[in-house]
Amino acid sequence: MRHKLFGVVEGQYRRQSELNFDIGDTVVVTTRIIEGEKERLQDYEGTVIARKGAGLDAMFTVRRLVGNEGVERVFPLHSPKVVSIRTVRSGKIRRAKLYFLRDRVGKARKLRERRVSAEARAAAAGARLERDRRVAEAQEAVAAAN
Amino acid sequence: MVPAILGKKVGMTQVFGPAGERMPVTIVEAGPCVVLQVKAADAADGYHAVQLGFEDVKPHRSTLPAIGHSRKAQTSPKRFIREIRLSDATDRKVGDVVTVDIFKDAGVKYVDVVGISKGKGFQGAMKRYGFGGQPGSHGTERKHRSPGSIGAHAQNRGTSGAIKKGKRMSGHMGSDRQTIRNQAIVGMDAENNVLWIRGAIPGPPGGYVVIRKSKTRSE
Numbered sequence: 009m010r011h012k013l014f015g016v017v018e019g020q021y022r023r024q025s026e027l028n029f030d031i032g033d034t035v036v037v038t039t040r041i042i043e044g045e046k047e048r049l050q051d052y053e054g055t056v057i058a059r060k061g062a063g064l065d066a067m068f069t070v071r072r073l074v075g076n077e078g079v080e081r082v083f084p085l086h087s088p089k090v091v092s093i094r095t096v097r098s099g100k101i102r103r104a105k106l107y108f109l110r111d112r113v114g115k116a117r118k119l120r121e122r123r124v125s126a127e128a129r130a131a132a133a134g135a136r137l138e139r140d141r142r143v144a145e146a147q148e149a150v151a152a153a154n
Numbered sequence: 155m156v157p158a159i160l161g162k163k164v165g166m167t168q169v170f171g172p173a174g175e176r177m178p179v180t181i182v183e184a185g186p187c188v189v190l191q192v193k194a195a196d197a198a199d200g201y202h203a204v205q206l207g208f209e210d211v212k213p214h215r216s217t218l219p220a221i222g223h224s225r226k227a228q229t230s231p232k233r234f235i236r237e238i239r240l241s242d243a244t245d246r247k248v249g250d251v252v253t254v255d256i257f258k259d260a261g262v263k264y265v266d267v268v269g270i271s272k273g274k275g276f277q278g279a280m281k282r283y284g285f286g287g288q289p290g291s292h293g294t295e296r297k298h299r300s301p302g303s304i305g306a307h308a309q310n311r312g313t314s315g316a317i318k319k320g321k322r323m324s325g326h327m328g329s330d331r332q333t334i335r336n337q338a339i340v341g342m343d344a345e346n347n348v349l350w351i352r353g354a355i356p357g358p359p360g361g362y363v364v365i366r367k368s369k370t371r372s373e
Contacts, residue, residue: 017167042173083178
C-alpha cells in the first residue's frame, strides 16, 4: 500500500479546481509562458483525447488542428504553469482514449456533442468533489485506525 | 543544538517547483524524537552530545536495559537511537521532544542525510568499483567481466609476494553507512512529521536515516 505521507506531500501541490473536465471535451488551456524576462499567458484550445497517470504525475493530451496538421500537446494536470482549464463543449464518447481521432479526416473528426447545462455541469463537479472528499475521509479514517 | 533529527525513508515522488518545474523528492517521516540522554564535556562523558530516539517499539520486544534507559526520559523504548555530536553545551533536557520544526527554527536549507545503503549482495568488480571489464571479442573467452590482473608480486613493495591489502576486487556491496551531502529541503509539515528532500537518500523505503544540517553548505 502507498504510504499515507505521499498523500500529505502531494496534496500540497495538487490543483484545487478545474479538474472537472472529461475526455472528449473541448477545452481552453491557459498556460504561463516565460520568454526571457517576460511572462505571458497563452491559450491552447482543442479536444481532450487522453488522460493518464495518477497523483501528481497525471497528464492530459489536447489535440487540435493547426492549418491542416494535427497537433497534440500533453500538459501536466497539476503543474502551476497550467493556469486554467476551461471546458467549452462536451463530446459524446464511448471510450477513454480517443486516439482513433488521429486517423480521421474532415468532418469525421467531429465528436457528437453532449449537451450539458451549466447546472448539470456544476452538479457533476460537485458530486465528484464530494466523492473525492468522501474517499479521502475514508482513507484517513483507515490510516487513523492503523 | 545542531539541527538534526532521526527519521524513516518513505519513498520518492516528484513535486512542482515555484516555476512549475518538476523535481524529484524523497519523503521522510522525520521525528518526533525524544532526547534520551545529554552528554557534556565537563561531566564524565568528556564531550557534548545528545542522544535521540525515534519510533516506539513495544516493550515486550525490547530489552530491560533499553526500557530502563528510556524510562529516564519518561518515554517508551525506541527502535532507532543515535547520538548527535555537538560542539557546545546544549540547553536540551532529557525527555525533550525534537520535531522537524528544528530545521525551520534554525533556517536550515540544506541537509546531510546518513543512512544504510541498499544491500546489493556479492558483486563483481565492474558493478562494485566501475572497472571496465575485458573486451567483448578479439579472443577474450569466458572472462568479459573479470577485473584483469591484480598485480604480479610484492605489490606492497615488501618482501612478501602477497597482494596489497584493500585491492579492489569482487565482494559484498551495499548495506554500508552512506552520507549524502547538501540535499535541499523542499518542504516540511510539522503536523504530520514529514520532511521532503530534493533528490535521493541512502537506503530502501522503511530504512532509518539521520538528517542533520549540512556541514558544508548553508546558502
